[in-house]
Amino acid sequence: MEIENGEVAGLARYPTAERIGFARLTTMAFGGADLRPLRDQLLSKVAEGTAGAGEGLDLSLITQLLGNKQVGIAIQAEVLAFHQLYRSPCAVEKPKLRVLALAAAIDMGGNTPIEFLLEGSGIELQTLYVVDGVELPMPLPDHDVAIVIASDSEECRDALRKIEQAMSRWPRPLLNPPHLVRNLDRDKLHGLLDGIEGLDIPATTCLTRAQLSDMAAQFPIIIRPRGSHAGVGLARIDDRAGIANYLAGRPESEFFVTRFVDYADDDGLFRKYRIVLVDGRPYACHMAIADRWDIWYLNAGMAFSESKRNEEARFMRSFDNEFAVRHQSALAAMANRIGLDYFTVDCAENKNGELLIFEADNTAVVHNMDSPELYPYKAPQMRKIFDAFAAMLSRRSRPDRERAA
Structure with a gap:
């Protein structure tokens, strides 16, 4: 990177590539917009040699949103090889704060979708991609506060390592530091949170295909490919024959295995919550209700059930006085042990009334894309x-x- 202005307090201004960005493009796709004309327009600029780095990164995301993850990642790798610093749209001309997000070169779900969190805030967001073969720029890009948005995944290991090596000389506050992000993968989280009163987190073990084939287990168990999200490859296995059948249909080499917990309520429905913790304080994000244990919000049919949406609305309205109070001690202990400034938790309540933890993550999508007609209660909560x-x-x-002043 070439410096635009002189170094000030260990920081410098560098040219940034402007982009449409994650939030706007994802919102367009979520709302049913046809992204193919925009994709074709950007492809034409690439062919003509007139596309900028920001347009290249937008093209990568659009390609992934259209279902071609492999090609999208290839485009991203090519773009990030020659430019790493990007600026997202800002609501004001003169931002009141400058945030530097430290990202890894991974698929669209591998970094914190921070653009959603900052939409309309008047805060300027620049994203620095920490990529293989390129060291962090020194001096660093000018900013008031930095935050790590890379995830605890194999693809992010090198990026987290580079950021951690630079932490001792970081000239501004750095949130969600790498050594804490690295505690979030499913097999490590249990060890971190085990023993908290009022909290149930089943042990998760990472096993290879061979280990899984030879495993002696108390069934039923839950299995998923390591690194998967949103229910990809998730299955309940009830006996040893089920393991062989599962492996026959999966190409992955490593899997997470945990015991199955039946968390159905008395009405036979399962309720799964996403809680956002900001600086240690919990906030309701969503509540999914379904007649199946393997819930995530998009398969729960919330849009097709007024009674489910009414229950979710009540959950959000009463959260601070009911759910958060009921689990106050467990939530506080969990926030303290995890130690991150920002993260999310997917959870339920087990039959003993304890907080049942499925996953803690710094990259889950927290957004305000849902229809205000169907979900009038969501926008105030997201705000x-x-x-x-x-x-x-x-x-x-x-x-x-x-101090600088």
């Missing part, structure tokens, strides 16, 4: 989360800015 996130960034950056 609470977004405002809390923006306030945390401002609060954490303030001591440093006051």
Whole structure:
């Protein structure tokens, strides 16, 4: 990177590539917009040699949103090889705060979708991709506060290592530090949270195909490919024959295995919650209700059931006085042990009333894309989360800015 202006306090201004960005493009796709004309327009600019780096990164994302992950990742790798710093759309001309997000070169779901959290905030977001073969720029890009948005995954290991090596000389506050992000993968999270009163987190083990074939287990168990999300490859196995059948249909080499917990309520329905923790405080994100244990929000049919949406609305309205109070001790202990400034938890309540933890993550999608007609209660709740996130960034950056003044 070439410096635009001189170095100030270990920081410098570099040219940034402007992009449409994750939030806007994902919202378009979520709303049913046809992204193919935009894709074709960007492809034409690439063919003409007139496409900028931001347009190349947008093309990568559009390609992934259209279902071609492999080609999208290949485009991204080519673009990031020559440019690493990008600026997302900002709601104001003169931002009140500058945030530097530290990302890894991974698929569209592998970094915190921070653009959603900052939409309309008046905060400037620049994203620095930490890629193989390219060291972090020194001095660093100018910013008030930085946050790691890479995930605890194999693809992000090198990026997290590079950021951690630079931490001791980082000139601004750095949130979600790499050594804490690295505790989030499913097999490590159990060891971190085990023993918290009022919290149930089944042990998760990572096994190879050979180990899984020879495993002696108490059935039923839950299995999924390591690194998978949103229910990809997720299955309940009830006997040893089921293991062989499962492996016959999966190409992966490593799998996470945990015991099955029946968390159905008395009405036979399963309820799964996503909780966002900002600076240690919990906020309701969503509640999915279904007659199947393997729930995520998109397969729960919430859009087709007024009674489910009414229940979710009640959950959000009463969260601070009911759910958060009921699990106050467990949530506080979990936030303390995980230690991250921002993360999400997917959870339920087991039959003993304990908080049943499925996953903790710093990259889950927290958004405001849902229809305001179907979900009129969601926008105010999402705004609470977004405002809390923006306030945390401002609060954490303030001591440093006051010292600089």
